[in-house]
Amino acid sequence: MKKVISVRFKAGGKAYYFDPADLDVQTGDHVIVETARGIECGEVVAGPKEIPDSQVVRELKTVKRMADAVDIRRMEKNRADEKTAFEICTQRIAAHKLEMKLVEAEYNLDRTKIVFYFTADGRIDFRDLVKDLAGVFHTRIELRQIGVRDESKMLGGLGICGQPFCCSRFLKDFQPVSIKMAKEQGLSLNPTKISGSCGRLMCCLAYEQKAYEYLNSITPMNGSVVRTPEFEGVVVEANPVSGMLKVRPLNESLAPKYFRRSECVYLRGGKRAPKAPDPDQE
Structure with a gap:
């Protein structure tokens, strides 16, 4: 375990680990440290804590001293x-x-x-x-x-959600984002709707990807034949998030009806849901 503090050099910027040595450093203090760019004055955004050695990817540099009024x-x-x-x-x-x-x-x-x-x-x-x-x-x-993503991080602004850019607020590193994520989340593939101000795919597509992967894996998708409490039918519409399935009866004289995912049993065709716990049954 190593004792570290997190130091940030500009608002919305990435925080870096430094060794506080024997200094009594608290969150909100300013310290003088040596970086790849030279001597810098940064704000401590997280006070002393211990982290596993595996989380330290390079040799920690020691805080030179506390910043005084002249430095600030x-x-x-x-x-x-x-x-x-x-x-x-x-x-x-x-x-x-x-x-x-x-x-x-x-x-x-x-x-x-x-x-x-x-x-x-x-x-x-x-x-x-x-x-x-x-x-x-x-x-x-x-x-x-x-790159253009770094430009958006530096300049800041408002996203289509009305909130300040994630990259300017809290994102430490840019994660890979793919069009596959938009497809699995059922979003429009229109570039103007899934791209950020930087022109690249929105970083927020990655936030819920694991949840969508799980929900898609337990949800019978379009074309699946399922048994409902009332009849056997074909799934014509599936909403993995709400867990609702629109099922058309095999007997086409009946109208399609909505059922909860937990009420249906997969039979064949389409995409089969694996044997996994269903959140609706918890």
């Missing part, structure tokens, strides 16, 4: 100056006629480096742009190309 003021000034840097870089990109879209500018704490994040359709030769920016900011310049 410097961090706030950097955030303000990043807006100016963003505007200047945007102007320089236009001047160099580069096919790239600037997303965000980011200083590290000691201002020894500034990173510009951008999106582009292909590879961009930005060597002249870097020289230009270095002459303006007199510090190390790094341009980093990101």
Whole structure:
């Protein structure tokens, strides 16, 4: 077991594990740590806790010290100056006629480096742009190309559900999402209805996938022949979530009727439900 704290460097960003050493660190404190980008000031979003060694994928870096008022003021000034840097870089990109879209500018704490994040359709030769920016900011310049999902995470916004983007609020990593998930959940395959603002399939398709896989596995699907309390018939409509089946009698003189999944016994055809516990019978 290892003792760790979780540190986040920007709102909605990913939290990283650090070793608090002997410091008395609590949630809400600010600490100074060393990252791949250099020295950074981050907020502790989860106080000291112990986790299994298997959850630590790389060597933990130790917190250097608690942040003081000077560090916090410097961090706030950097955030303000990043807006100016963003505007200047945007102007320089236009001047160099580069096919790239600037997303965000980011200083590290000691201002020894500034990173510009951008999106582009292909590879961009930005060597002249870097020289230009270095002459303006007199510090190390790094341009980093990101994907459209990362862009949405950085910029934020509202999804079609009316809530702020999941990636901007709580998603730590992007999970693979496939069109198969939309099919299994009975959603429209119209790209405009199942895609997020980033243009990729919505991340929320993955949230309930395991539940849908289970419900689909225990639900007789369309074309299955089942025995209901009243007759034998063919399933013409199945709702795995509600557990309701619309069954057309084999005797076509009778009208279709709705039955609960737990009331029907699978006989043949269609998709057979395996022998598994049914939530409706709990």
